[in-house]
Structure formats: structure tokens, C-alpha cells
Amino acid sequence: MSTAVLEQEEQLVAFKLGGETYGIPISLVHEIIRCSEITQVPRTADYVRGVINLRGKVVPVLDLRLRLGLPPMEETRTTRIVVVEVENGIIGMIVDAVSEVLRLPMSQIEPPSELVASIETDLIRGVGKRDQDLVILLDIYKTLKVHLE
Amino acid sequence: MPNEEMAQFLGVFLDEATEQLELLEKDILALETGASPDLLQEIFRAAHTLKGSSRAMGYTSMGELTHAMEDVFDKLRKDEIGVSTAIIDALFDSLDLLKRLLEEISATGNSTIDTSVQTENLRALLNGVAQSETHDAIQADTGRGVFQHAPLSETARVALQEAVNSGLQVRRLTVRIADDCVMKSVRALMVLQSLETVGSILATTPEEEAIENEEFAESFGLVLATDQPPELLRKTVLSTAEIVDVIISDPEAFPEPTAVAVPQSSATDAPAEPVTIAQTEPSPSQTNRENPPASADSPAPSRNGTPQAQTIRVDVLRLDKLLNLVGELVIDQTRIGQVSNQLIHKYAGDELLENLVEAASHFARITGEMQEEIMKARMLPIDNVFNRFPRMIRDIAQKMGKEIEFVVSGRETELDRSVIEVIGDPLIHLLRNSVDHGIEMPEERVKKGKERKGTVWLRARHEENHIVIEVEDDGNGIDPEKLKASAVNKGIITAETAARMSDKEAVNLIFASGFSTAKTVSDISGRGVGMDIVKSNLTRFGAIIDVETKVGQGSKFTIKLPLTLAIIRGLLVRLASGVYVTPLASVQETMKIDRDQIHTINQREMILHRGMGLPLLRLQKLFYADVINDPLETGETETDPESLYVVVVGVAERRVGLIVDSLLGEQEIVIKSLGKFIGDIRGISGATILGDGHIALILDINGLLTIALEEKAKAYVS
Structure with a gap:
């Protein structure tokens, strides 16, 4: 156990999208x-759902399912908006559910493989193993990159 | 000076130096048209200040250059040399270098740019015109011990008179420095400095600059106004090392004291009264109401009595933040107002609620005032932009061999910082355009029977809730026929379209993209930035540009700017997809029409309005054409209600009617950006938060007009 404590680890916010668990660094989550x-908002990409009023700020919201190429889903009781702060400003991402905050040792993170072919692999930073589960580490910067149309 | 201290002063130094440079630029331009003693005095002072501060900050090369400039101004001031183009050019050249130096200093904190060329240039000019010029006072100081004080200048005499009037003693000091002293100028300056702590130095012999340059033998003289006894002065002077001797003489030695230009007759004999004046209470005859006796803590009365405006420098970011916060407050205030009104309707007569409504309305008033005050704090006179233009016009005109009179009015017109920031570049382009393409060559003008000298006007003024800026010239004007031909040539329009175009429409072609009428790409305009960029830059922040022209008589460009870019009045309209804001500035009128009034011409919907065809735009369909499954032909007249609401919006001559579901009323709104992630959307310029917390999108009228009038039927397909 003592070696595990010393080991570098990543703290992630884990959320669900289409049955898979995804993670983004907790430091980015607003x-x-x-x-x-x-x-x-008209004339925007299909995955841009619009804007919300976040305590007086106009914050764009995107549908992460559509952004990752997953089929759309109706809003449910567990649907949440994960608000992240990146260089493009504050952006909200709609996810199916937020599950937990977890710590993942670096040794348990592998580069993306074909194992997770359900979404575009270039948006994946890596895959973390936790017990029997896999956590897909999303590359938030690529995901939220401005698309100049 | 320790480093932290330097850094602290650097900001102040840069601010001040920039101000002085702007002043110099303005004054040198004025100098070119005619010199006056006041002007020369002002220039000299600006150069002197600049020299002093740059030396104090240790920027020697800058100090050298400003010193040379100061010398030039000094000679001009004393009428020893006259104003010539060579001098003006050299001065401008130096000014440009100083600007570069300041930029460098502001970026790196150091100055590495070499100023010797410009400095030498100025010196050469000086020597060329006044070879024989020498310092008389210094020559007088050749013989040891026989030190001759230079006669007092007019300003020094006035200062002296003031000092005497306020009950100070005036003394003449002759200070002798040791023969073998290595850096006499440093010693001398130390003496001057130490004396400044006990009194005020009215004059020196030789002049202070000459002392700094060590242009004296072993003695120098000075005139001091002080309330301290001679013994203390002696001690003060001798406390500096290597000072051999100091002679303190009485003011009786002053020649021609009566010539002083101070009106009080009682004061004229004052200089002859020695030491006693200050020691005793001044007699009533020597005191006058304007100049009460100075108290001990103000030994030197300020030389210029003009009261200074009480100002502080504030970081603009702080003002921006304040404005943002007030923006939030305005939103909350609207919301509270709405809620309390709803409540009072629901529970009429409730005393508590009446209290709330009262407080809410007070809150609204205070918020409104606060917003206004902060907006005002962000206001700057437009001269901040205008002041760089005279120089630019002069340079271009000279380069092109044109003669131009540049007339600026309305410099003091104030507008928001946000607008100041964006208006500069478009104006530069318009002005260049006027000089380059508008004003003809002098000979050509004479041939046409015009004055040899062309005139370019730049005017600013308030007009209701807008600022209007005009750039006008009395040049060649714009020929619509030539524009048409050129546009057809470039494939911007077809020959058919050209034939149908009115002159007004044709003139507006200069704003079309990819258009430039200059036959050759000159150095001045046509550097890739066309009028189309000017226009799109202006319209992006809600400004409107219009052009009037008469062939052979000149052109006038009129820009109508919003007072601020942060808050606008808008008309709220409802569409199926939500609430939208139409900037009130571009709303011409609103009306209700019958669906039968809509005609379809060339697959476009129009109505006849005031005898003209007004194209209609179905916003909902335009924004969500792909979502609506209707076929792409125009009109869904079948599903239309009996009557429709139309908001007629327009910019200059262009008009379009927007079909909306309903009108919701007017409101002041705070503009917010949609952010980089969403980016630019044609037809939408931003968003705002309404009183009920909902978000409304702000319509970009120029974008919509472009969609409606240029893309025509294509707009419905996209």
C-alpha cells in the first residue's frame, strides 16, 4: 500500500455517456x-445546444453525446451539465449522469486503443483501468476546440 | 535608484512622456503654420520636461536627443533662428525616434535605440544657422573672481516679484567650486538641489542646462527666493564637498527692478528692501489680497497659479470590471422590479409589498445613475484618436506633393473607451483615402478653378444617442459611372445590374469587397485594406457608414457610432425559437400587415411599403431552415395567421422587414458575447440576459441585411 500512496495519480470527475464511463481532470471542472x-442559438454546429444563464454569465452548452458521435438521447432525471473552464472560456457539456470523483494511479492509464472504438479515438487521451471497469480519459482541449466554419 | 523604485516610476514616466510627445507633435505641427511666443514657450517647456524626466530615469540617449530638441526650441524662442522645413522635418524625425524609444522602454524597460544620428542632425542645424552663437554669460566668467551675473529673464523677474510679494527674501548667490574638482557640473547640481530644499531657485548663471553641461569656469551664480537666514544658506551650500566659497549678496544689487510686469505698484520697490521684509510682518502696503504672505511651510509659491484638476489615474481594467458589475446589477434590478410588480398585482394593497415596490424603484434609480456615472468615467474626448491625424495628413500630403489644409472640429466630443479603441483604424483609412484619392494635385486644382490647397475636414459631434464623425474633402468626388465600369470589369456585378443601379447604389460599390478604384496600388492607401474592411469593421460594433459625393466637388463619409458598445436599447421580439433583441438604433418602424399584402417576386417575399418594394425576411425560417421540413419555396402563407408583425430595420438606404411572431417592448440591455466557442454567427451579434433570467439573442442587423439583399434567394437555402 505504501508504494501506491507515493505513486503519481490523477483525480478525475467521472461521468456516464451511453453506458461508458468517461473522466476529465477535476482541476478543469468549474x-x-x-x-x-x-x-x-441558430446557425451553429449540431452539437451546440445553445447558451444558458449561469449566474449572469452567458455560457455555451454542448451535447457531449453528439460531439463524440454517439446517438442523441432525451434528457432524464440524471442528466447534468458539467461546466468546465478552458482557454475558450467557460463551457458546459451535457452528460447522461455524473458518477463520482475518482483517483487513478498513472500506472493504470494506457494510451487509447481500439478497445474503445465507439467514439472518435483522437478525442481520447488515454484509457484508465479500475478494477474491472475502464475509464475513458477525454481530451478536453480537442473536444472543445473551436471549429471555424 | 533601487530597481523596485524604478519600476514604480517607469509607469508614471511612460505616461507623462507619452503626453509630452503628443503635445510636442501637436505643437510642432502648429509651428509649421506659424509661430507665436506662447506656442514656442509651450514647446520649449514640453521638451524641457521630457529631457529632465528621461535623464532622471537614466535614459541618456533619450536625454541627449531631447536636449538637442530643447536647444532648437530655445533658439526659436529667442528668435535666433527661424522656422524652416528642414528644422520641422528634423524635429518630426526626432519625434518619431522618441516614440520608438518609448515603445522600446515600455516593452523592455531599456533603451538601446541609437539617437546620435538625429541628435547630430539637430545640432548641425543649430550650428549651421547660428555658428557665432555663444553663451555671453560664460564669456563674462573668464576672469577669476570677477563673476558677472547674467541679467534676469522676464519670467525670472516675474517670479522674483511674486516671491517678494509673498514675503520671501531674494538673494543672489555666487558659488565657487574648487579648481581641481573633477565633475564640476555634478557639484553644481548638488548645490542647486540642496538649495531647492530651503528655497526656490529663480534663475542661474549660466542657465541650468549650461551648468549641467559644465559650461562654466569655477563659479556659477543663482538667484534664490527663501525665508531662511544667510548663515543657513551658506552652511547648506558649503555642505557639498569641493565647494570653496559662496558669496551671498543683497537684492539691492538687482538692476532694473521696476520693469517687472506685476501690476501692484506697492510691490515695485520691494526688491530694494533687504532682509528685513521677511523677518518682520509685512506691512499692509506690501500685502495684497491676491498674494497673502507665505507661511513657513510654503517657501516657494507655485509659479503658475492655475488650479490643477483633481484627477487620478485608474487602470482601465478596473473600470471595465466596474461596468460589468453594474451590468449585472442592472439585470438583477430589472428582475426585482418585475417580480415586485407581479407581486403587487397579485396581492394588491399589501403594505409590506408596497414597501418592496418602493425600495425596488429607488434601487432602479440608483442603479441607473450608477451606470451612467461609470459610463461617464470611461468616456474620453475623441481627441485621443484625432490627435495623431494632423501629422499623418501632413506626411501623406508631403509625400504625394499635395497641398492640404486639415480642419478638425469637435475634438472635445466624449465617447466610451470601447468605441475610442475601435474607431482609430477606420478613420485612418478614410482620411488616407481622402488625401490619396480625393484631393487632386495642386496644378490640377488650379486648372479646375479650385483653390490650390485642398481641404480635408474631420468633424465629431453628438447627435441624440450617437456620435457622428464626418470625413469630408473638397476633392474630386466619386464618379458613379467609373465605379460601375470598374465593378463590372472586376466581375463584382454584371453589366445588366450596373445599368439598373442608381448613382447612390453605384457609389456604395466602394464598400463592396475586392474593390479598389486606385489604378495603381499606392503606398498610401490600397495596402490591401479596402473600404469593405472599413465598413465591416465599423458595422461589427454597430456603427453605420454612409457616403455622399458630388463629382468634381468632393466626398463626405459619415459614420454614426453608438455612444457605448456595452449597453444598447433594444426592441424585444418573439420568434418560435425564443426572444430576440433588435437594436433600436436600426429599427425604422414596426407594423402589422395582412398576409394578403405579401407578394412573391423572383421567389422572394416582398410588400409594397410607402411606394417601395420592401423585402421580407422570415427570421425563424432563416435561422432554422434546415430544421423546418417545409419545401424551400418561399412563403408558408397557408399556415400564416391573418396578420403578421413586421419590424422594418435598416441601415442607410437599405431596408428589410423582419417577420416576427410578436413584439414584446423596449428595454435597455447589456450586451454579452456568445464566447469564442460559439464564435461568429451571421445574423446574431451577441446575447443578453433578460429580467426574468432568460437569455435573448441580439440580432445583427447588418448581417441580416447582407443576407437579405445580397445573397437573395440563396439565404433560404443555406
Whole structure:
């Protein structure tokens, strides 16, 4: 056990999308909110759901399912918006559910493989193993990169 | 000076130096058209300040250059040399170098740029015109011990008179420095400095600059106004090492004291009264109401009595943040107002609620005032932008061999910092354009019977809630026929379209992209930035540009700017997809039309409005064409209700009617960006948060007009 303590680890916010568990570094997460009313913005990419009013700030929200090429899903009781802060500003991402905050030792993280072929692999930073489960580490910067149309 | 201290002063130094440079630039330009003693005095002072501060900060090369400039101004001031183009050019050249130096200092904290060329240049000019010029006072100081004080200058005499009037003693000091002293100038400056602590130095012999340059033998003289006894002065002077002797003489030695230009007759004999004046209470005859006796803590009355405005420098980021916060407050205030109104309707007569409504309305008023005050704090006179133009016009005109009179008015017009920041570049382009393409060559003008000298006007003024800026010239004007031909040539429009175009439309072609009428790409305009960029830059922040022109008589560009870019008044409209804001500035009118009034021409919907065809735009369909499954033909008239709401929006001559579901009323809104992630969307310029917390998107009228009028039917397909 003592060696594990010394080992470098990553702290992640884990969430569910289409049956898989995904993780993003906790340091990027601004807050997690319930789905509030989203104002549609016309002439944007299909995965841009619109903007929300986050305590007086206009924050864009994207549907992470659509961004990752997964089929769309109706909003449920567990649907959440994970608000992250990146260089493009504050952005919300709609996920199926937020499961937990977890620590993952670096040794348990592997580069992306064909194992997870359900989404575009270039948006994946790596795959973490935890017991029998896999945690897909999302490359948040690539995911939220501005697409100039 | 320790490093931290230097860093602290650096900001102040840069700010001040920039101000002085701007002043110099303005004054040198004025100098070119005519010199006046006041102007020369002001220039000299600016150069002197600049020299002093750059030396104090240790930027020697900058000090050298400003010193040379100062010398030039000094000679001009004393009428020893006259103003010539060579001098003006050399001065401008130096000014440009100083600007580069400041940029470098502000970026790196150091100055490495070599100023010797410009310095030498100025010196050569000086020597060329006044070879025989020498310092008379210094020559007088050749014989040891026979030190001759230079006669007092006019300013020094006035200062002296003031000092005497305020009950100070005036003394003449002759200070002798040891023969073998290595750096006499340093000693001398130390003496001057130490004396400044006990009094005020009115004059020196030779002048202070000459002392700094060690242009004296072993003695130098000075005139001091002080309330300290001679013994103390002696001690003060001798406390500096290597000072051999100091002679303190009485003011009786002053020649021609009566010539002083101070009106109080009682004061004229004062210089003849020695030491006693200060020691005793001044007699009533010597005191006058304007100049009460100075108290001990103000030994030197300020030389210029003009009261200074009470100002502080504030970081603009701080102001921006304040404005943002107030913006939030405005949103909350609207919300509280709405809620309390709803409550009072629901529970009319409730005393507690009446209290709430009262407080809410007070809150609204205070918030409004606060917003206004902060907006005002961000206001700057437009001269901040205008002041660089005279120089630019002069340079371009000279380069092109044109003669131009540049007339600026409305410099004091104030507008928001956000607008100041964005207006500069478009104006530069318009002005260049006027000089380059507008104003003709002098000979050509004479041939046409015009004045040889062309005139370019730059005007600014307030007009209701807008700022209007005009750039006008009395040059060649724009020929619509030439524009049409050129546009057809470039494939921007077809010959058919050209034939149908009105002159007004044709003139507006200069704003079309990929258009430049200059036959050759000159150095001045046409450097890749066309009028189309100017226009799109202006329209992006809600400004409107219009052009009027008469062939052979000139052109006038008019820019209408919003007072601020942060808050606008808007008309709220509802579409199926939500609430949208139409900037009120571009709303022409609103109306209700019958669906039968809509005609379809060339697959486009129009109505006849005031005798003109007004194209209609179905916003909902335009924004969500791909979502609606209707076929792409125009109109869904079948599903339309009996009557439709139309908001007529327009910029300049262009008009379009927006079909909306309903009108919700006017409101002041705080503009917020949609952020980089969403980026630019055609037809949407931003968002705002409404009183009820909902978000409304702000319509970009120019984008919509472009969609409606240029893309035509294509807009519905995209």
C-alpha cells in the first residue's frame, strides 16, 4: 500500500455517456449543474445546444453525446451539465449522469486503443483501468476546440 | 535608484512622456503654420520636461536627443533662428525616434535605440544657422573672481516679484567650486538641489542646462527666493564637498527692478528692501489680497497659479470590471422590479409589498445613475484618436506633393473607451483615402478653378444617442459611372445590374469587397485594406457608414457610432425559437400587415411599403431552415395567421422587414458575447440576459441585411 500512496495519480470527475464511463481532470471542472433552460442559438454546429444563464454569465452548452458521435438521447432525471473552464472560456457539456470523483494511479492509464472504438479515438487521451471497469480519459482541449466554419 | 523604485516610476514616466510627445507633435505641427511666443514657450517647456524626466530615469540617449530638441526650441524662442522645413522635418524625425524609444522602454524597460544620428542632425542645424552663437554669460566668467551675473529673464523677474510679494527674501548667490574638482557640473547640481530644499531657485548663471553641461569656469551664480537666514544658506551650500566659497549678496544689487510686469505698484520697490521684509510682518502696503504672505511651510509659491484638476489615474481594467458589475446589477434590478410588480398585482394593497415596490424603484434609480456615472468615467474626448491625424495628413500630403489644409472640429466630443479603441483604424483609412484619392494635385486644382490647397475636414459631434464623425474633402468626388465600369470589369456585378443601379447604389460599390478604384496600388492607401474592411469593421460594433459625393466637388463619409458598445436599447421580439433583441438604433418602424399584402417576386417575399418594394425576411425560417421540413419555396402563407408583425430595420438606404411572431417592448440591455466557442454567427451579434433570467439573442442587423439583399434567394437555402 505504501508504494501506491507515493505513486503519481490523477483525480478525475467521472461521468456516464451511453453506458461508458468517461473522466476529465477535476482541476478543469468549474461546477456541475442540473439541466436548466437552454436558449437555442441558430446557425451553429449540431452539437451546440445553445447558451444558458449561469449566474449572469452567458455560457455555451454542448451535447457531449453528439460531439463524440454517439446517438442523441432525451434528457432524464440524471442528466447534468458539467461546466468546465478552458482557454475558450467557460463551457458546459451535457452528460447522461455524473458518477463520482475518482483517483487513478498513472500506472493504470494506457494510451487509447481500439478497445474503445465507439467514439472518435483522437478525442481520447488515454484509457484508465479500475478494477474491472475502464475509464475513458477525454481530451478536453480537442473536444472543445473551436471549429471555424 | 533601487530597481523596485524604478519600476514604480517607469509607469508614471511612460505616461507623462507619452503626453509630452503628443503635445510636442501637436505643437510642432502648429509651428509649421506659424509661430507665436506662447506656442514656442509651450514647446520649449514640453521638451524641457521630457529631457529632465528621461535623464532622471537614466535614459541618456533619450536625454541627449531631447536636449538637442530643447536647444532648437530655445533658439526659436529667442528668435535666433527661424522656422524652416528642414528644422520641422528634423524635429518630426526626432519625434518619431522618441516614440520608438518609448515603445522600446515600455516593452523592455531599456533603451538601446541609437539617437546620435538625429541628435547630430539637430545640432548641425543649430550650428549651421547660428555658428557665432555663444553663451555671453560664460564669456563674462573668464576672469577669476570677477563673476558677472547674467541679467534676469522676464519670467525670472516675474517670479522674483511674486516671491517678494509673498514675503520671501531674494538673494543672489555666487558659488565657487574648487579648481581641481573633477565633475564640476555634478557639484553644481548638488548645490542647486540642496538649495531647492530651503528655497526656490529663480534663475542661474549660466542657465541650468549650461551648468549641467559644465559650461562654466569655477563659479556659477543663482538667484534664490527663501525665508531662511544667510548663515543657513551658506552652511547648506558649503555642505557639498569641493565647494570653496559662496558669496551671498543683497537684492539691492538687482538692476532694473521696476520693469517687472506685476501690476501692484506697492510691490515695485520691494526688491530694494533687504532682509528685513521677511523677518518682520509685512506691512499692509506690501500685502495684497491676491498674494497673502507665505507661511513657513510654503517657501516657494507655485509659479503658475492655475488650479490643477483633481484627477487620478485608474487602470482601465478596473473600470471595465466596474461596468460589468453594474451590468449585472442592472439585470438583477430589472428582475426585482418585475417580480415586485407581479407581486403587487397579485396581492394588491399589501403594505409590506408596497414597501418592496418602493425600495425596488429607488434601487432602479440608483442603479441607473450608477451606470451612467461609470459610463461617464470611461468616456474620453475623441481627441485621443484625432490627435495623431494632423501629422499623418501632413506626411501623406508631403509625400504625394499635395497641398492640404486639415480642419478638425469637435475634438472635445466624449465617447466610451470601447468605441475610442475601435474607431482609430477606420478613420485612418478614410482620411488616407481622402488625401490619396480625393484631393487632386495642386496644378490640377488650379486648372479646375479650385483653390490650390485642398481641404480635408474631420468633424465629431453628438447627435441624440450617437456620435457622428464626418470625413469630408473638397476633392474630386466619386464618379458613379467609373465605379460601375470598374465593378463590372472586376466581375463584382454584371453589366445588366450596373445599368439598373442608381448613382447612390453605384457609389456604395466602394464598400463592396475586392474593390479598389486606385489604378495603381499606392503606398498610401490600397495596402490591401479596402473600404469593405472599413465598413465591416465599423458595422461589427454597430456603427453605420454612409457616403455622399458630388463629382468634381468632393466626398463626405459619415459614420454614426453608438455612444457605448456595452449597453444598447433594444426592441424585444418573439420568434418560435425564443426572444430576440433588435437594436433600436436600426429599427425604422414596426407594423402589422395582412398576409394578403405579401407578394412573391423572383421567389422572394416582398410588400409594397410607402411606394417601395420592401423585402421580407422570415427570421425563424432563416435561422432554422434546415430544421423546418417545409419545401424551400418561399412563403408558408397557408399556415400564416391573418396578420403578421413586421419590424422594418435598416441601415442607410437599405431596408428589410423582419417577420416576427410578436413584439414584446423596449428595454435597455447589456450586451454579452456568445464566447469564442460559439464564435461568429451571421445574423446574431451577441446575447443578453433578460429580467426574468432568460437569455435573448441580439440580432445583427447588418448581417441580416447582407443576407437579405445580397445573397437573395440563396439565404433560404443555406
